[in-house]
Amino acid sequence: xxTPKEKATPKEKERAAGIAALQGALAAEHAAVYGxxxxxxxxxxxxxxxxxxxxxxxQEARDSLEQMLVKLGATPxxxxxxxxxxxxxxxxxxxxxxxxxxxxxxxxxYLGLVAVTERTLRSFGAQAMQAPAIRSVAWRGTTVAxxxxxxxxxxx
Amino acid sequence: xxAASPTTLPLFLALTACKGPAVLTGPPPVTDQTRMLLHAVTxxxxxxxxxNKVMAGYSGLRPTLAPLLAEHQAHLARLRERxxxxxxxxxxxxxxxxxxLDGTADGALAQLRDAEQAAVGVLLSRLGGASPxxxxxxxxxxxSEATHVTVLGSRIRQGQAGS
Numbered sequence: 472x473x474t475p476k477e478k479a480t481p482k483e484k485e486r487a488a489g490i491a492a493l494q495g496a497l498a499a500e501h502a503a504v505y506g507x508x509x510x511x512x513x514x515x516x517x518x519x520x521x522x523x524x525x526x527x528x529x530q531e532a533r534d535s536l537e538q539m540l541v542k543l544g545a546t547p548x549x550x551x552x553x554x555x556x557x558x559x560x561x562x563x564x565x566x567x568x569x570x571x572x573x574x575x576x577x578x579x580x581y582l583g584l585v586a587v588t589e590r591t592l593r594s595f596g597a598q599a600m601q602a603p604a605i606r607s608v609a610w611r612g613t614t615v616a617x618x619x620x621x622x623x624x625x626x627x
Numbered sequence: 628x629x630a631a632s633p634t635t636l637p638l639f640l641a642l643t644a645c646k647g648p649a650v651l652t653g654p655p656p657v658t659d660q661t662r663m664l665l666h667a668v669t670x671x672x673x674x675x676x677x678x679n680k681v682m683a684g685y686s687g688l689r690p691t692l693a694p695l696l697a698e699h700q701a702h703l704a705r706l707r708e709r710x711x712x713x714x715x716x717x718x719x720x721x722x723x724x725x726x727x728l729d730g731t732a733d734g735a736l737a738q739l740r741d742a743e744q745a746a747v748g749v750l751l752s753r754l755g756g757a758s759p760x761x762x763x764x765x766x767x768x769x770x771s772e773a774t775h776v777t778v779l780g781s782r783i784r785q786g787q788a789g790s
Contacts, residue, residue, distance in 0.1 A: 578770070585766040586759040593754050597766035601773040608774045614694065616701040618770040620763075 489592045490545045492584040493536055496599070499580035500533040501550035503603075506573040509556065513566035522570060525606055529577070532599070567610055574607035575618075582619035660761065663753045664710055667765065669719045670746055671703040676722040677742055685732045691782050692739070695775050702768045709761060733786050740779035743772045 479487070507526035514522050537547040560569050581603070584596025604618040657665075678696040682689050710718050729735045750769035754762045 582763055582766060585754065585763045588759070590755050593762060594751070597751055597754055597762075597769060600766060600770045604770045604774050605777050608777065614698060614771065614774045614778060616698040616771055617705070617764075617767045618774065620767050 489587045489589050492587050494548045495583050496580040497536040499577045502554050503529040503573045503577050505554045510566045510570045571607050571610040574603040577603040578619040659756050668706050672722050673724045675699050681735045684728050736783045743775045747772045
């Protein structure tokens with residue numbers, strides 16, 4: 472017996488993979504928008520200004536991804552009401568670390584798009600990785616050899 | 628131990644008898660993907676050469692450049708790991724471009740920044756013909772090089788502000 476999934480054509484599979492990767496990127500942008508609320512609340516001065524600018528950048532990226540998904544006939548994944556932070560964030564130093572971690576998460580999600588075979592999405596993912604990776608460097612103060620790769624810290 | 632089945636052996640003999648022995652051909656041609664990978668290796672070698680040259684010429688830039696150079700060496704190692712050496716073709720280990728070094732530290736930094744920016748463009752142009760995992764490696768390296776562009780640009784601005 473065959474299931475509908477087995478009947479999917481290569482084109483349909485490619486489209487489904489693209490939508491799944493876009494949804495992953497959107498989920499990461501939702502998390503970043505939430506996380507920057509925390510970062511903004513615990514930073515001051517130039518760091519707070521940067522957090523506000525980065526928060527806006529993630530909102531714009533989120534909106535773009537939602538539009539892309541709608542154009543593809545998919546329902547964009549919704550933001551969670553709350554997110555568990557990766558570590559306790561209690562002051563400016565940990566807020567700065569959180570900002571870098573958020574950017575790393577978004578970079579990784581866009582790298583997921585590069586694995587799809589559809590060329591436009593692949594190119595979009597590769598281009599979209601750059602802004603969060605650059606913001607991550609700005610927060611962390613150091614570069615990494617393989618942004619977005621799971622082994623980033625090992626290769627830092 | 629394998630033993631020829633009495634039912635499959637006649638079939639095998641019939642099939643081979645039809646075509647005769649296959650003619651041995653030369654090694655398979657290098658695929659576009661392998662060719663792109665070899666170009667990427669050479670591009671990293673060229674970048675590493677410029678970094679070493681600038682660091683030798685302007686020792687004051689070492690603290691800024693050494694971490695970026697280490698990342699290029701990591702890129703090179705990872706790219707080399709992906710090469711299955713094509714028959715009759717060695718993985719490149721020589722630099723193909725040796726541009727003259729700019730006469731000032733800021734000029735040399737700008738030279739590095741421009742070389743990094745060019746490398747980003749070349750890597751992104753290779754995504755289409757690459758396997759998913761190789762495309763991700765190219766994209767990650769291109770992103771790393773894009774962060775180098777900003778680090779070098781920032782260092783240039785600091786230098787100009789200080790002069």
